[in-house]
Amino acid sequence: MRVLLVEDDQMLGSAVLQALHDASYAVDWVADGAKASAALERHDFELILLDLGLPNRDGLEVLRRLRAGGDATPVLIITARDTVDERIEGLDIGADDYLGKPFAVGELLARLRALMRRSAGAATSVLTNGVVSLELVSKLAFVDGVEQSLSNREFALLQALMLRPGAVLSRTQLEQTIYGWGEEVESNAVDVIIHGLRRKLGSERIRNVRGLGWMVERPHIPTNGRDAR
Amino acid sequence: MNSSLRRRLFIWLSVAIILMSGTMAALSFALSWSDASEVEDAQLRQVLAALTPQQRVAPMTHLPLVGGEDAEAHYVVRALGSGEVDPDRFADVFLPVTLPAGLQTLESRGVQWRVMVSRNAGGQMFGVAQRLRARDEQARDSAVYTLVPMLVLVPLLLLIVHRLLRQGFAPLATLSREVDQVDGSRLAELDPAGIPLEAVPLVHAVNRLLERLGLVLEQQRRMVADAAHELRTPVAATRVQADNLAHATLPPEARERLDALQRGLGRISELIEQLLRLARVQGHAMVTDKPVALDAVVRTAIEETLVLAESHGVDLGCVRLDTAAVRGDPAHAYALVRNAIDNAVRYTPAGGAVDVSVEVQAGFVQVVIEDTGPGIEPAQRERVFEPFFRILGSQQTGSGLGLAIVRSAAKALGGRVELGARRDGRSGLRFTYRQKVE
Numbered sequence: 001m002r003v004l005l006v007e008d009d010q011m012l013g014s015a016v017l018q019a020l021h022d023a024s025y026a027v028d029w030v031a032d033g034a035k036a037s038a039a040l041e042r043h044d045f046e047l048i049l050l051d052l053g054l055p056n057r058d059g060l061e062v063l064r065r066l067r068a069g070g071d072a073t074p075v076l077i078i079t080a081r082d083t084v085d086e087r088i089e090g091l092d093i094g095a096d097d098y099l100g101k102p103f104a105v106g107e108l109l110a111r112l113r114a115l116m117r118r119s120a121g122a123a124t125s126v127l128t129n130g131v132v133s134l135e136l137v138s139k140l141a142f143v144d145g146v147e148q149s150l151s152n153r154e155f156a157l158l159q160a161l162m163l164r165p166g167a168v169l170s171r172t173q174l175e176q177t178i179y180g181w182g183e184e185v186e187s188n189a190v191d192v193i194i195h196g197l198r199r200k201l202g203s204e205r206i207r208n209v210r211g212l213g214w215m216v217e218r219p220h221i222p223t224n225g226r227d228a229r
Numbered sequence: 230m231n232s233s234l235r236r237r238l239f240i241w242l243s244v245a246i247i248l249m250s251g252t253m254a255a256l257s258f259a260l261s262w263s264d265a266s267e268v269e270d271a272q273l274r275q276v277l278a279a280l281t282p283q284q285r286v287a288p289m290t291h292l293p294l295v296g297g298e299d300a301e302a303h304y305v306v307r308a309l310g311s312g313e314v315d316p317d318r319f320a321d322v323f324l325p326v327t328l329p330a331g332l333q334t335l336e337s338r339g340v341q342w343r344v345m346v347s348r349n350a351g352g353q354m355f356g357v358a359q360r361l362r363a364r365d366e367q368a369r370d371s372a373v374y375t376l377v378p379m380l381v382l383v384p385l386l387l388l389i390v391h392r393l394l395r396q397g398f399a400p401l402a403t404l405s406r407e408v409d410q411v412d413g414s415r416l417a418e419l420d421p422a423g424i425p426l427e428a429v430p431l432v433h434a435v436n437r438l439l440e441r442l443g444l445v446l447e448q449q450r451r452m453v454a455d456a457a458h459e460l461r462t463p464v465a466a467t468r469v470q471a472d473n474l475a476h477a478t479l480p481p482e483a484r485e486r487l488d489a490l491q492r493g494l495g496r497i498s499e500l501i502e503q504l505l506r507l508a509r510v511q512g513h514a515m516v517t518d519k520p521v522a523l524d525a526v527v528r529t530a531i532e533e534t535l536v537l538a539e540s541h542g543v544d545l546g547c548v549r550l551d552t553a554a555v556r557g558d559p560a561h562a563y564a565l566v567r568n569a570i571d572n573a574v575r576y577t578p579a580g581g582a583v584d585v586s587v588e589v590q591a592g593f594v595q596v597v598i599e600d601t602g603p604g605i606e607p608a609q610r611e612r613v614f615e616p617f618f619r620i621l622g623s624q625q626t627g628s629g630l631g632l633a634i635v636r637s638a639a640k641a642l643g644g645r646v647e648l649g650a651r652r653d654g655r656s657g658l659r660f661t662y663r664q665k666v667e
Contacts, residue, residue, distance in 0.1 A: 012466035018473045080461040083509070084560065102465035102498045105472035168532050210546025211585075212531060 001116075004045040005029040006036040006062065007078070008054050012101075016049070016078075019105045025112075033057025037065055045073055046119075047112060052079040052090070060093055067094040074115040078103070110219070127162035130219040132205050134162050141201060148200040153178045157193050158216075161206065166218030168209045235398045242390050250383045257379075258372045265368030269359070270332055273345045276304050277357045309346070309354040324356045334361065400424050404432065411439065447512075454508035457501045464501060468494045496628075503628035507616065510564050510637040520667050521562045523553040523594050524587050530567040531585060534574055542579030545570070549586040553594040554667045557642040565638035568631040569598050569660050575627050576602040576658070589666060598660040599651055605658055610648040635662075 003020060007013040008031045020027045028043070030036050033054040040048070040062075048066075052059035063075055074096045079086075082100035090098055096118070097111050127134045133142040139155045141148045150158065160169060160177040174190045194214060198206055207215050310326035322337050328346045335342045341361035348354055400423055407419055418439060421432045471491050479487065531545060538545035555562070573583045581601035588595045605613055605620065612618050614636040617629040639646045644664030651657040 009462045009466060012462055012469065015466045015469035015473060019469055019476075022473060022476045080458055080465075101461040102468050102494075102501070105469055108469075166532060166535075168528065168535075209531065209535065210544065210548075211550065212528060212547045215532070215535075 001047070002026045002028070002043075002045050003047045003049060003112075004036070004039060004043075005049045006031075006033070006054065006059065007049070007051045008032060009051075016108070019108070023109055031055075033059065033062050036062045040066055040071065040073075047115060048073055048075045049112075050075055050077050050095070052077060052081055052086075060090065063090070063093050063095060072119075074119045076108075076111055076115060078108075127159065128219070129162065129165040129216050132158075132162065132201055132216060134158055143201050143205065150200070151193075151196070153189075153193050154197050154200075157190070158197055161214065161216045165216050168212045168215045170213040174214065235394050239391060239394050242394075243387055246383060246386055246390070250379055250386075254376050254379055257375045261372040261375045262368050265371050266364070269364050269367065270343070270345075273304070273332070273343060273357055273359060277345050277347055280306060280357070303359075305342075305358045307356055307358065309356060322358050324358065326354065328354070328356060330354070397425065401428060404428070408435065450508050450511050453504055454512070457504040457508065460497075460501050464494065464497055468498065500628045500630075503630040503634065506564055506568075507630050507634050507637060510561055510634055510641055517558045517560075518556060519559070520554050521557055521559045523555050523562060523566075523596065523664075524550050526559070526562045526566050527585060527587050527596060530563065530570050533567060534570050537571065538574045538583065541574055541577065543574050543577045544582040545574060546582070546584060547586065548584045549588055551587050551589040551594075553587050553589050555594055555642070555644075555664045556667045557664075561638040561641045565635050565642065565662065566596060568634045568638075569596075569662065572627065572631045572635075573598050573600040573602070573658065573660065576600060578602065581657075592666055593663050594666050596662040599657055601655060601657045604650055604656055605648055613648070614646075639664075 001024070003025045005013065005016060005020065005027050007016060007029070010031070013029055013031060017027055017029050025047075028039060028045070030039050031054075034056040036050070036054070037057060050059050050063060054062070059077065059079070063077075066073070066075070075094065076097045076099060077090050077095045078099050078101065079090075080101045082098070087098050096115055099108060099111060125136050127136065131143065134140075134155075135142070136159070139150055139152075141150055141155075141158060156178050157174055160174060171190050175185050178189065178193065179185055194206055205216060207217065209215060305322055307322065307324050309324045309328055322335075322340070322342050322344075324335070324344065324346070328335070328344065330346045330348060332343070332345050335344050335358070342358045343361055343364060344356045344358040346354060346356040404419065404424060411417060418436045419432050421429050424432050468491075471487065471494055475484070475487055475491070527547070527550065531547060534545060570583065570585060577583055577600040583598065583600045586595075586597045588597070609620060613620065614632045616633040619629055636646055639662060642664055644662055647661040647663075649659045649661065651659050
């Protein structure tokens with residue numbers, strides 16, 4: 001796995017280089033924009049880590065040239081500029097993800113893995129938060145590797161929760177996922193389905209947030225997490 | 230001791246008006262007095278001229294009365310040296326033969342008379358007399374009449390001066406109220422419209438001062454933002470280095486120390502982020518003004534704080550969530566709600582609860598956050614909004630900027646923040662944010 005790291009700060013660059021080496025990535029490191037463009041013309045990379053404030057050529061300009069040349073290599077922007085507008089500009093030009101400084105290595109690696117999966121075309125046929133996984137085709141749930149079959153309504157409700165782990169969905173929002181238009185809503189349907197899901201998955205897998213609704217935990221990003229590649 | 234310009238002007242103007250009108254009154258009184266005397270002397274001459282030859286002829290022992298209804302004002306016609314007819318010393322007069330011809334004043338038995346002496350066809354001397362007191366009274370009456378308009382008009386003039394002064398100084402009072410409303414987050418220029426010409430230079434000077442002050446504040450804010458921003462990259466590098474070290478094989482003791490180091494770096498990162506957020510909510514650049522769904526903001530903020538709440542053993546939840554739209558910058562609304570909830574969770578001991586509610590009532594949205602922590606003493610409720618202020622004895626590891634961000638964001642949004650005690654008598658803080666609905 002070959003990664004291009006574009007970062008002008010010596011200290012941060014060498015630290016990230018070390019972290020990526022530790023995670024078994026092959027890394028080329030350049031410290032200015034012009035050199036980055038040159039490296040991208042000569043070699044193929046599977047991933048690009050791009051700082052924005054660069055000497056000689058701004059990071060956004062490097063990205064613009066890359067995309068103008070038809071290159072679709074995934075780009076993760078790492079930058080100290082992180083207001084919403086700046087993020088939107090970066091994403092509009094064609095960045096795939098955005099990480100603000102300072103960050104934990106675990107989060108950087110998790111985002112890199114997500115980018116690799118997306119670009120590999122292993123599109124999300126499985127939803128997971130690291131504890132519970134849901135196969136969208138077979139409609140099976142897995143908890144710690146143990147398979148659980150789900151009813152249609154259980155699947156619909158769990159899918160709604162798993163689409164955005166960490167987001168709290170209200171009773172009304174969940175009712176809309178399990179009932180079609182014009183169907184009569186039973187008053188305790190959501191409670192019944194959640195009760196059933198908790199029996200199958202474990203009660204702590206679906207959390208109730210007082211007054212707001214229910215959620216599944218967002219994926220835990222270990223601060224020191226590494227994956228050997 | 231500052232004296233009021235308005236009062237001073239009023240006092241001096243009043244003194245001037247009263248002095249002037251007093252002098253005018255005295256002068257016109259004196260003038261009309263002497264005028265009246267002359268008129269009456271002329272009348273005396275006319276009366277004498279109008280006497281029939283019969284009346285001028287001796288012995289004139291009788292007393293023909295000439296004059297109006299007022300007996301005091303009657304004229305007495307007498308031959309010189311002839312005896313008195315009426316014993317009343319006010320009604321009749323004895324004219325001695327020694328009187329020369331012409332006008333003169335004569336005292337007779339304690340009464341003053343004005344006498345005109347002449348000679349009749351028979352060569353006999355006679356006089357026409359009028360009591361001086363009657364004359365004086367007439368003269369005084371006519372002189373007093375000249376004073377009446379002045380007595381009425383002077384108080385009216387004083388009243389008008391008072392009103393004019395008050396009206397003239399009203400724009401200055403308005404101006405000072407406007408200046409009072411200027412604060413660090415809102416250095417709005419004063420509007421010179423409607424200000425008297427004389428005060429306009431002052432308004433412009435104040436505006437220039439505000440402008441310089443704004444520049445200094447903006448420089449300071451930018452300094453903080455730039456410093457925090459510049460710190461991001463080296464702190465990021467240090468964090469990555471520490472994370473890298475954690476990957477190496479370490480003896481347990483070293484790993485423990487590394488954990489402490491990483492926690493410290495985490496705190497530094499958090500502090501830098503909060504500094505940047507504070508600088509951002511205090512700044513005037515890039516502020517958007519659009520509808521913000523405050524209930525959705527509260528929902529997101531609770532979602533984002535759940536992990537912290539769980540690690541603190543605090544039950545974070547919502548007791549009421551009305552749909553509530555306000556106007557402002559969504560980033561400010563989020564910074565406000567997020568930091569307020571974060572603060573409540575941090576200061577609530579394990580096993581406690583934080584209740585959030587969003588309520589719309591009478592055109593206002595009210596976000597209430599109640600915790601079961603120790604609360605804040607009333608004397609400290611204002612100070613906790615200052616950056617880096619911490620209540621002594623609290624063991625919290627927050628940045629010390631949360632509530633400063635909350636207040637700046639509230640100001641930017643145009644709402645009000647209030648801290649109080651819980652309403653149900655339990656220990657805990659009640660945080661309230663109020664803003665007009667859109």
